[in-house]
Amino acid sequence: MAYRIAGIDVHKKKLAVVVADVEVDDEYEFERHWYGSNPEQLRLLSEWLVEQQVEEGVMESTAPYWKPLWSARERYWKPS
Numbered sequence: 162m163a164y165r166i167a168g169i170d171v172h173k174k175k176l177a178v179v180v181a182d183v184e185v186d187d188e189y190e191f192e193r194h195w196y197g198s199n200p201e202q203l204r205l206l207s208e209w210l211v212e213q214q215v216e217e218g219v220m221e222s223t224a225p226y227w228k229p230l231w232s233a234r235e236r237y238w239k240p241s
Contacts, residue, residue, distance in 0.1 A: 167215045171222035171230055174198050176206060180213045203230060207237030 164184045170177040180192040192213060196206040210218065218234065220227055 163214070164217075165213055165215045167210055167213070167218040169218060169220040169230065171220050171227045172198075173224070173226050176202075176230065178206065178209075180210075180215055198226065198229065200229070200233070203233035204237055206230075207233055210234075211237075 163182045165180055165182050167178060167180045174197065176196045176198060178194045178196060181189050183189075194206075194209065196202045196209075220230060222230075
């Protein structure tokens with residue numbers, strides 16, 4: 162059974178996103194994307210996470226740039 166997780170590195174104007182299936186035994190396959198930090202890009206990121214069937218997400222940010230992303234994820238990303 163697949164278990165997909167996303168890692169998001171949050172910067173002021175861009176987000177580096179990697180999705181991987183962590184239940185794979187041999188080799189991991191990663192999906193990588195860049196998104197902007199404006200509301201439309203955050204909505205698109207949330208939609209992409211749903212399309213990728215991501216069940217869990219983690220993010221890293223050294224400044225308060227994570228706050229809009231958190232709000233967008235709560236609004237748009239509804240994992241099953």
